[in-house]
Every structure is written in structure tokens, then in C-alpha cells.
Amino acid sequence: MVRSLCVRQVGGRVNRTVPTQRKKPPGWRIVFPRRVTSDNDRRSALPGREPRSLALRHRTQGGAVNPAKSRALTVLLTVVGCVLLSAPGFAQAAVPASTVRDGGSQPIYSFTNAIRETVWVDTGIDGDGDGHTDRVAADIIRPREPAQAGQKIPVIMDASPYYSCCGRGNESQVKTYDAQGRPVGFPLYYDNYFVPRGYAVVLVDLTGTNKSQGCVDVGGRSDIASARAVVDWLNGRAGGYTASSGGSAVRPDWTNGSVGMIGKSYDGTIADGVAATGVAGLRTIVPISAISSWYDYYRSDGASFGSNPDGLARTVESSAASSRCAAVHRRLVSGAAPNGDFTSLWTERDYVLSAGKVRASVFAVHGLGDLNVKTINLGQWWDALAAHNVPRKLWLSQTGHVDPFDYRRAQWVDTLHRWFDHTLLGMDNGIDREPMVDVERHPDAWTTDPVWPPSGTANTVLRPVNGQTPGLGQLGTATPPSGSTATFTDDPQLGEQDWAAQPDSASSARLLYDTGPLAADLRLSGTGTVTVTATPSTSAARLSAVLVDYGPTTIRDYLGNGEGINTLSTKSCWGADRPGDSSCYYDTQTATTDVDLEVFSRGWADLGHYASLASGRTLTPGRAYTMTFRLSTVDHVVPQGHHLALVLAGTDGGEITAPSHPPTITLGLGGTSASLPVVGGAAAVRPEPGVHSAPAVRPDHLPRTTAPVGRLG
Known part of the structure; x- marks a missing residue:
């Protein structure tokens, strides 16, 4: 809950306790x-x-x-x-x-x-x-x-x-x-x-x-x-x-x-x-x-x-x-x-x-x-x-x-x-x-x-390696076998929560690669990128990439109606009042939700802009194109025992517009990677030893999106 300091006008002033602070010499910055x-x-x-x-x-x-x-x-x-x-x-x-x-x-x-x-x-x-x-x-x-x-x-x-x-x-x-x-x-x-x-x-x-x-x-x-x-x-x-x-x-x-x-x-x-x-x-x-x-x-x-x-x-x-x-x-x-x-x-x-x-x-x-x-x-x-x-x-x-x-x-x-x-x-x-x-x-x-991103943060390249199930695999520092590929078909009816909901199941609409359970907390802080080498089946293609933290946790319900807060019926006052100009505002409390996964970074691109943002190009079906695009800026800790996953797909139906003819896209995994801002660099990416297993997600612990969309308020 937001703890409101009730500030009330007393005798023409606003009563408030101010911490005592030190003085510095004039001119020092x-x-x-x-x-x-x-x-x-x-x-x-x-x-x-x-x-x-x-x-x-x-x-x-x-x-x-x-x-x-x-x-x-x-x-x-x-x-x-x-x-x-x-x-x-x-x-x-x-x-x-x-x-x-x-x-x-x-x-x-x-x-x-x-x-x-x-x-x-x-x-x-x-x-x-x-x-x-x-x-x-x-x-x-x-x-x-x-x-x-x-x-x-x-x-x-x-x-x-x-x-x-x-x-x-x-x-x-x-x-x-x-x-x-x-x-x-x-x-x-x-x-x-x-x-x-x-x-x-x-x-x-x-x-x-x-x-x-x-x-x-x-x-x-x-x-x-x-x-x-x-x-x-x-x-x-x-x-x-x-x-x-x-x-x-x-x-x-x-x-x-x-x-x-x-x-x-x-x-x-x-x-x-x-x-x-x-x-x-x-x-x-x-x-x-x-x-x-x-x-x-x-x-x-x-x-x-x-x-x-x-x-x-x-x-x-x-x-x-x-x-x-x-x-x-x-x-x-x-x-x-x-x-x-x-x-x-x-x-x-x-x-x-x-x-x-x-x-x-x-x-x-x-x-x-x-x-x-x-x-x-x-x-x-x-x-x-x-x-x-x-x-x-x-x-x-x-x-x-x-x-x-x-x-x-x-x-x-x-x-x-x-x-x-x-x-x-x-x-x-x-x-x-x-x-x-x-x-x-x-x-x-x-x-x-003391600084941000924290000292010791380094861009760390993680690569996808195919597993035994098509469309699923491991994410890590190892290089994939030469010539390995993976394929998905763009489905504009789906979005990030659909792609992430069943990490143990193959889907024709997305690729999912995860680290397995981590042996230690992993902090990402800053702005990452994703590079793909993609071969489309049509002349236009969209790309989406999301990072997912798999594991049980309680988060602010930022996808809910209040985007992480609930508004209460009580008020607190922050300054002086006069008729028509009140200083009192509704209090709020934190809105939380229990989830088994959290999408914490996202990126989208049009493959036709592989060469330049200034001018998109018509793609040649069957030709491979390499493109790097940005992920959203983050500061997120994937806790010990959780999985970090990279999901690659086409149109994110909840965010971007689709091409008129959604393509099938084949990725060359040797030319596909994520460069992530990892605190501690590559040495901090430490999966638990043993056999790789997919993360578990309970159907009743999925994020639900009800937040308002597209209003700059």
C-alpha cells in the first residue's frame, strides 16, 4: 500500500516534518x-x-x-x-x-x-x-x-x-x-x-x-x-x-x-x-x-x-x-x-x-x-x-x-x-x-x-540451441551446431501471453528457448537486442521477441486495470486548500497478482527494415536476411531456480500490425542470438547442472491483461 503522509493545513501553514540535512560549501556541485x-x-x-x-x-x-x-x-x-x-x-x-x-x-x-x-x-x-x-x-x-x-x-x-x-x-x-x-x-x-x-x-x-x-x-x-x-x-x-x-x-x-x-x-x-x-x-x-x-x-x-x-x-x-x-x-x-x-x-x-x-x-x-x-x-x-x-x-x-x-x-x-x-x-x-x-x-x-546500469553490467550474448522437441530448446552461451534451423508460422491472432503460456509444448507459431533452472540470481539491467537471420516465405514479415522469467512469484499487477495500483475511497492531503482547489487526493494501494511467468522485456521489428529504418524494402521469399532489433529497457532479477527464456515469433497481435500475408519464417540459429545487459556478464549466467527440463506453469497462474491500451495520459 502507498503509505500516505497526511499533510494538513494548520494556522495558515502546512504541517510537515522535514529531515535535517547537511550543508555543503557554496559553489560545490x-x-x-x-x-x-x-x-x-x-x-x-x-x-x-x-x-x-x-x-x-x-x-x-x-x-x-x-x-x-x-x-x-x-x-x-x-x-x-x-x-x-x-x-x-x-x-x-x-x-x-x-x-x-x-x-x-x-x-x-x-x-x-x-x-x-x-x-x-x-x-x-x-x-x-x-x-x-x-x-x-x-x-x-x-x-x-x-x-x-x-x-x-x-x-x-x-x-x-x-x-x-x-x-x-x-x-x-x-x-x-x-x-x-x-x-x-x-x-x-x-x-x-x-x-x-x-x-x-x-x-x-x-x-x-x-x-x-x-x-x-x-x-x-x-x-x-x-x-x-x-x-x-x-x-x-x-x-x-x-x-x-x-x-x-x-x-x-x-x-x-x-x-x-x-x-x-x-x-x-x-x-x-x-x-x-x-x-x-x-x-x-x-x-x-x-x-x-x-x-x-x-x-x-x-x-x-x-x-x-x-x-x-x-x-x-x-x-x-x-x-x-x-x-x-x-x-x-x-x-x-x-x-x-x-x-x-x-x-x-x-x-x-x-x-x-x-x-x-x-x-x-x-x-x-x-x-x-x-x-x-x-x-x-x-x-x-x-x-x-x-x-x-x-x-x-x-x-x-x-x-x-x-x-x-x-x-x-x-x-x-x-x-x-x-x-x-x-x-x-x-x-x-x-x-x-x-x-x-x-x-x-x-x-x-550508485549508478545505473550497475557497475559490472556487460552485454552478454546468449544463443538458441534446438532440443529434441521442434520449436523448443536451450538458451545459453554455447554455439548451436552448424546449419541448424528452426521454423515458425506467423499467427497474428496470438500474442506474448499465448506464446509463453505453455513452455513445455511445441507450437507452430513460436520458438522458445530457456536456460533451465538457474543456480543463482541473474540480474538484467539496461537495453538488450536480438539478432536474427530469417528466411521468409512471403515478401513481408514481422518479428517479435520477448524475455520471460518462469517461476512462481508475486508481482505488481501492471497488466490489470489500475496498472499496479488500486484506488481507495479514503483521501490524504498534500498542501494547502482554498475553495475550488483542494489538496486532497484518493489514496491507493498496491495491486498484486501471483504468477508462474512474467514477460519482462519485449521487442518488435519489420524484417523489411533490415538494412535501414529510413526505407523499408520488399523481401524476396526464400532469401535469408539478418536484422538486429531492440528489446525494451529493463531492470529485472531472474531468481535462483527460475528459468530465463527467449521467445521468437512473428506478429504480436496485441501490439503491432500484421503483414497482409503472414509468412512462415525459418531462422538460421547460427545467426540468431540475444545480447542482454547482464550484471556480472557471461559468468553470471549459471544454469543448474543436470538434465534440462521445461519450466512448469499452472493454468490459473497466468498473467491477465485488462490494462487500458494506447492512451497517452
Whole structure:
């Protein structure tokens, strides 16, 4: 269960216990120390961070806040080492002493009297072709007292297309306004919690959504420019106005220009994209379940997931935009080639290519079971940031597409508070000396690593060797006999759970190779690849590969409706309230399921893109083609006694589109392998000695998929 720290307003303040933290000399930038502990039975384990190479749910209301949940967090921190690093993301202005106590910013400012206003910022782009540059609406809430005292404050910003169409958070909150159009309800808890602590919160409507002008271009130039323009305005480099057209100029003389962007899904994606422009003033980003390359949201190594960006644009755009953005819709359709080619449209929306421009620190969060924004988006972004020495931190959960506020609430709010205090207010609170990464190893049981992937991780090649039963065999470091082959026939009606369900039985639709029971735990951490040498019987072919952990275990039910959580009827409160803007949210608990197998990594490809993603080719039946494609990024331990299996098949019916004539595919096993990120390398792959036996799977212990599919929420 997520243990909620009940934060209640008392005497105009929010009562909260903040851990005492140490001071460091001004100017020192200390990053990524280590702590090696498990918080299996703790309420509070503080996170760490680092690396890698790409649903709407309405809840019924009920119950009151449980005061017993309002307990102080106990923090246990073991510092093993640290690295000194100077980075723009950590260089900040001094903090007014009156806002700081016990190492953290305090809720000393009135939320009731906070200033609420809307500023329309000029993007410099005429996306809808009306002859005028587009303005985007930035709804702002900020404490009144700092401006009156001549103190400048930093900004926490969430730029989103969802503030009117779909809502934010587990309760799908939308913006609300009074009769004069002034902002009243700000979705999520950021304003309730951070405004009393001396931050401004700015919620930006992306172009073409809610009150903003222009068109939605789904992660493209206009989307990114609309959010970047607000960062520029906050730093005096763009124009802001009191109205969407005309109006008086507005100067942000209340801010010091330090901005932190945060958001889940599309919102976090925009944070990635803005950071990749290198805009000055953006100090940190907190992308949650975010896309790093839109190609990898809609496609996978030439295979299509069956949807296109124009559909998303039509979902989120305002009625005004839908009537004037037909040209943008056409470009989204024509640019997203249905054959899976990596076109210029995708290049424009690939932020990984510009990771070298990132000047902000990055605190990334992702669910390892996220089948919406798949973990390859995290992995490739993380690797690119690491290659450019970007200061970074990471949380990896067992959930699907879920915000950490809904699976590790108390610790998340505490960690986010300290992260913003450090990166935006310049406080030395120790968060930069904690471990780089927190990983949920079992439901509600978290471990940490000083770096990620962990030291000693090496790409390890495992190869399939045929067994006595056709289509089944062993997976290991041994080389298969020369000339050995295996054949399957693509069945688009089947998917990963069908392929994995009976590992002891042959199937014409897939090949399955497993290690046998392992003699020791085997940890995979990072992004793997699969290479096949495939001979198709037709002119087009799809390929799928999945890694399966066979053995009894209890996991978060990330395939269930809540994607790893259940929403309760009780609420807990996280900040100050005023009419129309509550700080109270439904509590959640962990949703688990007992299974005998877990598919923990997946990859898909179109064989016609064997030579290049830029241009798919028609295949020659009977000719062999060699192709390497990516698996999703993982951090998974296959326990001692469990089996690790590689399943190879054609179309994954639950994920990718099928060719018009599904082929029979013959694999040359000498040219087929999986390169996996194994902690400890090849020496760590240790099957138990003895006769190889297939894993056992009970029919009533199979994963069941009921999670929402294909919504970027």
C-alpha cells in the first residue's frame, strides 16, 4: 500500500516534518553518491539516480483523511561515496533565509492570498496560418508575499495538452476558471504544496489546446516552442500579454528565471523536448513515463503499433484549433509513413538526437511495466544523457503507466520537494549525494544503486540451441551446431501471453528457448537486442521477441486495470486548500497478482527494415536476411531456480500490425542470438547442472491483461 503522509493545513501553514540535512560549501556541485539498502519495510527510503541509448480513470469519492497516516518520515541514509560534478542544472541563486528551516523550504506563504493570473506568451510561430504568431496561455499561481518584499522566486512548470480535454492525474483533473476567466482550479498538487513554500507554479496550455492559439503538432516544433517560449518569457526573452490578442505587455519581474519542468506522459515528453533545445533558465526537468522519440511511441524498428499522431492531435485540440488546423493534420498523416519508415517527421520529434544540448539536470521516473510509453524511451534517453554527463536521477517501478504520487506517495513528495529545493533554490540538502537509482524489486520493496546500469553490467550474448522437441530448446552461451534451423508460422491472432503460456509444448507459431533452472540470481539491467537471420516465405514479415522469467512469484499487477495500483475511497492531503482547489487526493494501494511467468522485456521489428529504418524494402521469399532489433529497457532479477527464456515469433497481435500475408519464417540459429545487459556478464549466467527440463506453469497462474491500451495520459 502507498503509505500516505497526511499533510494538513494548520494556522495558515502546512504541517510537515522535514529531515535535517547537511550543508555543503557554496559553489560545490556534488552528484550521485550511494546508498545500498532496501526499504522493504520502511515508509521512507530516499532515492538516487542515472543512464541509457528510446488512461483516464475516474474514481468515486468517499471517506475522510486518516489522521494515523500523518507520521513523520524516518530517513536512513548510508553514504558510501560521491562524485564531484559542476553542472548548470545545479547552479542557483541564494534562498531567502526566512523560507528555510531544517534544511528545506517551509510553507510560510498564504495559499489563499496567492496571486492567480493568466499570461499569453508569444511563441513566434504561426502554426495555424492566420497571419499572426500564436500565443499560449500560461496559468500562474504564485505567493503574494515575496513580490511585496522584493524577493524573486523560481518556477515549477507543467506544459500539457490535457488541461481541458482529458485531465491530469489519477482523478483526471481539468483546469477551472471563475466567471471572469481567472484561473481557480489548478490540476494536481504542485500548487497546493509548493506555492506556500515559495515557488510559483505555471501550467501551460500547449498550442492548439484549451485557451492557447495555434495547432497541436504532437511533439513537433510548435509543441516544443510553446513551452520553451514560456521559459523564455520567464527569463525576459519573449513577450507576454494580458490577452490572447492585443492586450498589455506583462513582465515577469517576480521571478529569478529559474524553471523546473515536470509532467507525466505527454507533459513529461514536452519537458524532454524543451530541455533538448538547451534553453537557458531551465534548471531541471522531471519527466515521468515520458517519450524521448515519438517514433518509438508509434513504431518499433519498422513495425507499426497501429496508430498515428494525427489521432492524438484531434483528441487534445480545442474546437477552435480543429476548424483551422487541417493542414497540420495532413502533415501528420503524410509524415508518419504507415510502412514504419523513419521519416523527417520522426527526426524532428527525436529528442535523443539533441541530448548534447541539455543543460538541465534530469530526474526521470518510469514504470518497468509501462506498455503505453515503453521503456525503450527511457533507456535511450538515459544513455544519451549519460554520454553527455548530464546530472541525473532515476526511479524505476514495477507499475505500468502510473505516476509515483500514486504508488509511493509520501516518499515521492518528500523527494520531489528536496529535488526542487536543491535544483531551483540551491539548497544543500544531500539529495545529490544519494544513490543514483531506486528500483522496485518486488511490490513495495525498493533497492538502490550508485549508478545505473550497475557497475559490472556487460552485454552478454546468449544463443538458441534446438532440443529434441521442434520449436523448443536451450538458451545459453554455447554455439548451436552448424546449419541448424528452426521454423515458425506467423499467427497474428496470438500474442506474448499465448506464446509463453505453455513452455513445455511445441507450437507452430513460436520458438522458445530457456536456460533451465538457474543456480543463482541473474540480474538484467539496461537495453538488450536480438539478432536474427530469417528466411521468409512471403515478401513481408514481422518479428517479435520477448524475455520471460518462469517461476512462481508475486508481482505488481501492471497488466490489470489500475496498472499496479488500486484506488481507495479514503483521501490524504498534500498542501494547502482554498475553495475550488483542494489538496486532497484518493489514496491507493498496491495491486498484486501471483504468477508462474512474467514477460519482462519485449521487442518488435519489420524484417523489411533490415538494412535501414529510413526505407523499408520488399523481401524476396526464400532469401535469408539478418536484422538486429531492440528489446525494451529493463531492470529485472531472474531468481535462483527460475528459468530465463527467449521467445521468437512473428506478429504480436496485441501490439503491432500484421503483414497482409503472414509468412512462415525459418531462422538460421547460427545467426540468431540475444545480447542482454547482464550484471556480472557471461559468468553470471549459471544454469543448474543436470538434465534440462521445461519450466512448469499452472493454468490459473497466468498473467491477465485488462490494462487500458494506447492512451497517452
